[in-house]
């Protein structure tokens with residue numbers, strides 16, 4: 168630890184403060200020069216690339232913030248660890264089945280992401296899960312026949328079913344998971360008509376309930392899955408068509424982000440009981456599909472907190488394999504192929520949202536000026552409170568300060584003091600709160616009600632992004648993601664801030680941050696420097712955030728950059744995609760940009776005729792309007 172003298176801050180101090188080595192999973196770390204790095208393992212060794220350097224590369228190519236940075240190596244690495252962890256558990260425990268992962272397209276449907284999963288995943292036979300017709304089209308167009316499996320969940324109409332059946336002829340393995348009793352007759356009819364036997368799965372509604380943010384998807388009241396009586400009906404119907412051999416897969420999904428390994432185990436155990444009895448009923452089962460739920464440790468705490476998880480990937484795999492074996496072995500039933508539909512854990516790590524800070528509001532003005540005797544008595548009282556603060560009267564001083572401040576506000580409303588006096592009183596009040604906050608922070612016996620005072624004085628850092636577009640779960644379900652500056656980590660971050668976005672919605676903010684001891688309301692940041700950009704990163708945003716986002720205030724899709732890191736430490740910009748232009752977002756809400764330009768042109772022309780502007784001024788205005796239409800929806804430099 169530091170001893171006397173000037174405090175010296177190192178990247179190691181920052182690593183501890185922001186917990187990057189806990190949530191970073193080895194993919195993110197800090198370098199000696201204070202930069203956040205992206206790390207990738209190669210056979211030759213580990214390579215780290217500095218995020219500020221990646222940003223420099225984007226800037227020199229004219230790419231504006233905010234940018235969603237995708238790191239392809241990380242996506243590949245996550246597919247690898249998922250497959251290899253299962254393979255390891257299977258061989259260690261002597262399991263006699265294999266593992267087949269499928270990626271649920273809904274978790275990140277972006278073409279580039281799905282193509283990379285299909286390309287890289289093919290060596291493991293990694294497939295795709297489709298929950299809708301559109302997603303089935305993506306799966307068929309992206310996977311090769313004979314490679315990864317396609318598992319179809321969700322409601323399936325006759326068109327969906329016909330297409331899926333015909334794809335079997337091409338050599339795709341398409342499984343229809345029956346989610347409702349009405350689906351089976353549609354499938355049977357199409358199958359007879361086309362003369363193609365379907366591959367079927369059953370989705371069961373497990374009684375096991377899970378804790379966590381998505382607990383609603385589990386238990387008796389879950390909206391998905393067949394009840395036991397619907398399962399019996401389905402079995403009877405299949406038997407009557409002599410088609411029990413088509414029923415090959417048993418599926419359940421307990422919900423996303425399951426933080427507690429106990430819930431995962433009890434889900435598998437219950438599903439195995441169904442598996443045993445379906446086999447006894449004559450179903451030709453061979454696949455047990457556990458759905459998603461594999462969690463991401465967003466705060467790095469390794470606990471059963473809803474945005475963490477209390478298990479490693481190896482434990483997850485071992486527990487699943489072990490539970491299946493101990494349940495099926497006494498029944499003499501063959502080990503099934505284990506299928507999981509891990510979405511979140513596969514893609515979360517591979518995307519980082521990067522944005523610059525545009526402005527800061529601080530609630531302090533340094534030492535407030537002296538209050539002279541001509542000021543109102545209440546202001547002089549407030550000044551006395553400030554000078555009289557001691558460790559024993561904190562609560563009393565705070566109460567007095569609130570009282571005087573409120574009285575002064577009343578006087579202003581009644582026109583009895585001027586704006587300058589009001590402003591002076593606010594500065595005095597903030598200074599009082601600051602001194603009290605400092606005292607309470609250093610005293611072990613802080614009066615109740617005074618803790619949290621410092622949070623109320625936090626700076627507001629305005630970030631060039633939209634929570635609604637890029638981090639919808641922060642707004643919708645109060646999810647926490649790791650957030651931190653991506654540079655300057657050899658400097659102590661002496662300010663505390665909340666992050667506001669540039670929508671004009673008061674919900675457009677981040678004011679819950681990860682902390683090893685629970686959540687915190689403010690983020691430690693560095694003071695801005697003149698003429699020097701300051702960048703923050705929001706990490707682990709690859710799952711669900713991209714397409715759940717909306718066009719609040721017509722902030723559109725951000726620019727996206729994909730990089731691939733090379734073994735020699737260099738990196739390539741694989742793909743750059745421009746975010747929405749203003750014309751794009753206007754057309755999403757049914758405006759016609761050309762028509763808007765035309766309407767504006769007519770207004771300007773009218774002004775020329777009336778002699779209010781010159782033709783040259785008209786020209787310049789139209790050029791600005793036109794350039795704006797083609798521009799980015801975010802703050803441009």
Ligand SMILES: *Cc1c(COP(=O)(O)O)cnc(C)c1O
Pocket residue numbers: 271273274296320420422423424458459460461508509510511512710
């Ligand atoms: C959403 C979903 C998943 C993905 O779950 P994750 O927790 O993201 O892995 C898997 N299967 C089904 C049926 C889903 O609806």
